[in-house]
Amino acid sequence: MSDRSIPSDPARDPLRHADHVRAIVASKRAAATSPLAASWVRSLTTFGLDPEQTRSTDRLENRKLREHREAAGDMLNISQPVMDRLFSSIGLAGCSVFLTDSDGVVLDQRTPASEDKVFERAGLWAGAVWSESVQGTNGIGTCISEARSVLIYRDEHFRVGNTQMSCMGAPIFDAYGRLAAVLDVSSCREDVNRPLAKLIHQSVCDAARQIEADNFHSTFASKRILRHPSDGQKGAVLFAIDQDDLVVGATRGARQAYGLTDESFQAPRPAGDLFGDNEARGVxxxxxxxxxxxxxxxxxxxxxxxxxxxxxxxxxxxxxxxxxxxxxx
CATH class of the missing domain: 1.10.10 (Arc Repressor Mutant, subunit A)
Structure with a gap:
């Protein structure tokens, strides 16, 4: 989500960061042409946040956190092996892996022991809320607000207190096309430069697509799953076909590709009608x-x-x- 119209310099004096944010927000042209500036505008004007505010992040009490984890359902369990594999590849670089729900509540995490205190002080920990309305521009909250993957590199964050981090977030949509979770990798290490952050970002996107696909397979375990040729290019593009050859389910990517809505599945269509291959299949x-x-x-x-x-x-x-x-x- 980096934008060349907004210079980003990790070495910039953090005390000047708030003034820089306000100047960009005041520029109508920047807000109109840069997704990052648009997020800063939401943070400052829509949510009324202060970029200089450095208070620690509030964390939900255990009971509330359990409620959010239970509401996540199978998605939480399905994500575990994918998070483990992702952490095994980037953990040695000082990066942490987080899973949040669509409210930005951190449900689960994988953090290197050497970085525990760093992330806990930063407020990026289980039970913390990282929605854009609470934290301003960040890899989790902005991903939720825009329903797309984002890379927020150091001082692209809205708040001064978050500019030491680089955050790479990717959305996870449930089996019915709704935003359900965010997979995020964050680092507080200065040696994670922008090119490395872009590589990690791609790994996060791939892992999020895997969780989405695994969850779809689990939800429609009794159905035949059809993979579209564009699967993996723009998310998981999968269809669930029942025993009568009717399309009874589709991932968000599949819904977008074929213009499907929830109403489309109230009266399921034959697969041949949807894919236009009736002539080859015979009717x-x-x-x-x-x-x-x-x-x-x-x-x-x-x-x-x-x-x-x-x-x-x-x-x-x-x-x-x-x-x-x-x-x-």
Missing amino acids: GLESAERRELRRALARSNGNMTATAKRLGISRATLYRRLEKHGLTD
């Missing part, structure tokens, strides 16, 4: 019967007796049907 009762005969034969390894039994018809009827569709060979 009508004749085509449907031919497909079912071929499937039954394949499942029975060509055994006619077993095929007839599977279809609930006699061998004589089976042979007539096969001959009708040119399948006797």
Whole structure:
């Protein structure tokens, strides 16, 4: 989310940061052309935050945190192995991995032991709220506000107290296309320069897509999952197909690609209609019967007796049907 129209210099005097933020917010041109400036505008004018405010981040009490974790449901458990793998690759660089819900509440984390105190002092810890309305521009809250992945590098943060961090956040959408969580990697190390931060950001996006796909597979475990060729390019693009070949579920990426809404699944459409391959697949009762005969034969390894039994018809009827569709060979 870095923008060349807003110079970013980690070495800038932090005491001047607040004045810089206010100057950018006052510039209508910057706010109109830069996503970062637009976030600073929201932080200062919409949420009424002060960039100089350095109070520690409030953390939810244990009972409230448990409620948020329970509300996350399977997403929390499904994310665990992905977070572990991501942390194993970036933890040695002093980076921490965080999972938040759509309110910006930190539900889970992986933090190097050497960095525990650093992140706890920064207020980036389980139970802390990192929504944009609370913290201003940051890798978690801005990701939620804009429903897209963001890289907030050091003094691109709104608050002076957060400018020591680099934060890379990626959204995770649930099986029904709703924003459910954010996967974030943050570092307080100065040796994490911008090129390295961009590489880490890509890893975070890949991991978030994996969690989203894993959650979709889990939600529609009894359905056939169809992967679109564009899957992975702009998020998870997956469809759930039921036993009648109706499309009963789709990820956010799939919904966007095909213009699907929640209403689309109240009266599910045949997969052939949605994907426009009816001509190749064939439509009508004749085509449907031919497909079912071929499937039954394949499942029975060509055994006619077993095929007839599977279809609930006699061998004589089976042979007539096969001959009708040119399948006797």
